Amino acid sequence: MVKQVYSTDNAEVHTYGVNPTEIPIDGLLKVARLNGTVSPVIGLSDLSPVSGGFPNGGTFVSEEYVAANAVGMDINCGFSLSELDIRSARFHKNGKLNERKIRRLFEDVEKRIPIHTSRVRPKLEGISMQEVLYHGVQALPSEYISPEDIAQIEYQGSLDGDFDLDERTLKLASQQFPTIGGGNHFIDFVYVDKIFDQEATRNLDIDPKKVYVLIHTGSKGVGFEVNKHYNELFKQHPEVQTDQALSFLQKDHDLAIKYLRALNAAANFAFASRAVLRNQLEIALDTESRLIRDSSHNLIDMNENTITHRKGTQIAFPEQDERLNERDYKFGTPFIVPGSMTSEIYLCLPGQNISETHFTVNHGSGRKVPREIADKRHHDPKFKQATGNIVLNLEKTKLAREEAPYNYRDVGATMKDLETTGLAAKVARLQPFGVMIMGKK
Numbered sequence: 001m002v003k004q005v006y007s008t009d010n011a012e013v014h015t016y017g018v019n020p021t022e023i024p025i026d027g028l029l030k031v032a033r034l035n036g037t038v039s040p041v042i043g044l045s046d047l048s049p050v051s052g053g054f055p056n057g058g059t060f061v062s063e064e065y066v067a068a069n070a071v072g073m074d075i076n077c078g079f080s081l082s083e084l085d086i087r088s089a090r091f092h093k094n095g096k097l098n099e100r101k102i103r104r105l106f107e108d109v110e111k112r113i114p115i116h117t118s119r120v121r122p123k124l125e126g127i128s129m130q131e132v133l134y135h136g137v138q139a140l141p142s143e144y145i146s147p148e149d150i151a152q153i154e155y156q157g158s159l160d161g162d163f164d165l166d167e168r169t170l171k172l173a174s175q176q177f178p179t180i181g182g183g184n185h186f187i188d189f190v191y192v193d194k195i196f197d198q199e200a201t202r203n204l205d206i207d208p209k210k211v212y213v214l215i216h217t218g219s220k221g222v223g224f225e226v227n228k229h230y231n232e233l234f235k236q237h238p239e240v241q242t243d244q245a246l247s248f249l250q251k252d253h254d255l256a257i258k259y260l261r262a263l264n265a266a267a268n269f270a271f272a273s274r275a276v277l278r279n280q281l282e283i284a285l286d287t288e289s290r291l292i293r294d295s296s297h298n299l300i301d302m303n304e305n306t307i308t309h310r311k312g313t314q315i316a317f318p319e320q321d322e323r324l325n326e327r328d329y330k331f332g333t334p335f336i337v338p339g340s341m342t343s344e345i346y347l348c349l350p351g352q353n354i355s356e357t358h359f360t361v362n363h364g365s366g367r368k369v370p371r372e373i374a375d376k377r378h379h380d381p382k383f384k385q386a387t388g389n390i391v392l393n394l395e396k397t398k399l400a401r402e403e404a405p406y407n408y409r410d411v412g413a414t415m416k417d418l419e420t421t422g423l424a425a426k427v428a429r430l431q432p433f434g435v436m437i438m439g440k441k
Contacts, residue, residue: 002420011037014356017045017417027055030242036064038306042357044313045417046366046409053245056312059360063306065248066256068234070309071298073227074181075263076270077218078154078296078314079336079363081347082278082289086211088191092433102391102434105189105285112284113187113277114179115393115438124276129174133163133222136268137275145275149291151325153271154315157294161265164258169225178273178280180438181220184403186341187277188214189434193344196426200331200349204292206428213289214336214345214430215277218298219266226266230259251307260302267299292347293334297363313360316350316424334427337418339365339411341403341437342387345430346415353422361423365414369407382406393436400437 006013006025011032015025025043031054032041038061047057054060054070091098091105109115112122131139137150137157150156163170180187192208195201219226231247233255238247249256274294282289295315301308317323319332328334332350339345343365354361386405394400418424 002417008032010035011039011041013043014040015043016421016423018043018047023047023049027053028058031060034065034240036062038063042360044362045414046312046362046364048366053243054311057366059308059310059313059358061306061308061358064250065240066251066260066307067246067248067309068230068259069227069246071300071311073224074218074220075223075226075298076267076296077298078270078274078294080215080274080278080294081292081336082213083207083292084211084213084285085288086285087209088211092191097389097391097433099391105434106393106436108284109281109436112280115436129170129177132272133173133265133268134161136271140272140275144279152291153294154296157271157275159264159267160261161268162261163265164262165225165229169222172221173269176220178276180217182438184341185217185438187436188341188432190214190345190430190432192428193431194429196428200427203331204334212430213281215274217274219270222269223266226262230262260300263300267296295335308358310360312363314363315359316354316361317359318350318354335361337362337364337411337415340405340408341435342390342432343405343408343411346411346426347428347430348424348426351422351424357423362414362418365409365411367407368409390432391434
């Protein structure tokens with residue numbers, strides 16, 4: 001039952017590791033029935049139920065339509081995995097963590113990155129927010145990012161963006177650049193726990209003795225405003241509606257074209273934000289970093305004849321695909337599959353069946369318990385047991401409880417599903433030792 005196929009009068013729906021008695025697939029079936037939808041519509045094992053619209057953990061391709069609410073509110077929410085020129089033994093040795101040094105690490109980071117809501121950010125010189133929205137990382141001065149790192153960012157961190165929202169949203173962009181944001185966004189400091197593929201590890205130049213940092217964040221308020229604005233406009237002029245939450249326009253409709261360019265602007269904001277966060281980490285920790293991969297999992301990919309909507313799924317091209325850069329040509333696109341912010345993380349490559357899912361794959365294991373009903377008690381004994389000796393900067397907050405490992409599906413089981421269905425192959429397993437989230441102390 002790992003892979004299941006459902007037929008409609010138009011396109012099929014293929015699900016991977018999804019139990020339809022637990023996770024309704026109505027949102028997938030509605031999109032599959034639309035004319036112009038390319039078969040199959042995909043639901044991956046991190047699929048999350050929604051009351052309307054398209055579910056998180058899904059991908060669909062259309063030859064005709066664009067939907068304004070099919071990639072989530074946080075456009076280009078994504079992962080950035082980098083190597084730091086710091087030995088992991090400083091914080092982790094013989095199975096024991098040095099909490100004092102990890103807390104000091106957090107203090108150093110907070111001098112450059114606004115972790116607490118009251119923290120004032122350092123001034124960033126030479127950055128025009130309007131240019132960032134139009135051009136992404138290409139608008140950043142050279143001191144913020146190297147050409148070598150740009151090569152490892154999806155779309156080289158730059159899409160054809162335009163921005164026609166009000167000055168309030170532009171001001172919001174400046175205020176939130178570059179922050180982590182709330183929800184399940186985080187900075188994870190991790191070490192290499194196990195290597196599964198020596199050759200692929202060498203290709204990515206993974207050093208088991210180094211510290212790695214995983215940043216999970218997106219376009220925050222900018223993406224929210226773009227999605228909200230255009231979703232309302234699409235509802236006023238829909239050519240097709242699957243329900244009240246999902247309206248479609250022809251891809252050549254003026255409003256659809258404006259939306260796609262505004263979506264790109266929000267995506268550019270997120271690409272640049274993650275790049276500057278990496279730069280600020282370097283300054284805070286007085287070290288150098290090297291980007292392994294920066295990828296989105298809430299985005300629309302525009303090709304010559306089709307439009308791919310990805311909500312909670314990330315691109316993964318197989319080996320020798322013409323869209324790969326030089327480093328990845330032999331092995332394929334590297335990607336990250338985490339569980340919760342405190343569980344193990346898998347660095348992966350595409351499996352032999354990745355073309356079945358329109359070259360997309362999970363962005364994680366997916367939530368098991370919705371955030372609104374998660375146990376937020378500070379004295380919850382399960383929390384300390386589940387997080388073990390991992391050090392969190394804000395462990396007594398409600399947000400930390402919402403993101404506890406037991407509120408997520410098991411990432412080990414997710415990886416087993418991905419391997420069984422030929423969608424992913426494990427390269428290495430990473431273990432967090434320090435986790436930073438944004439909020440009030």
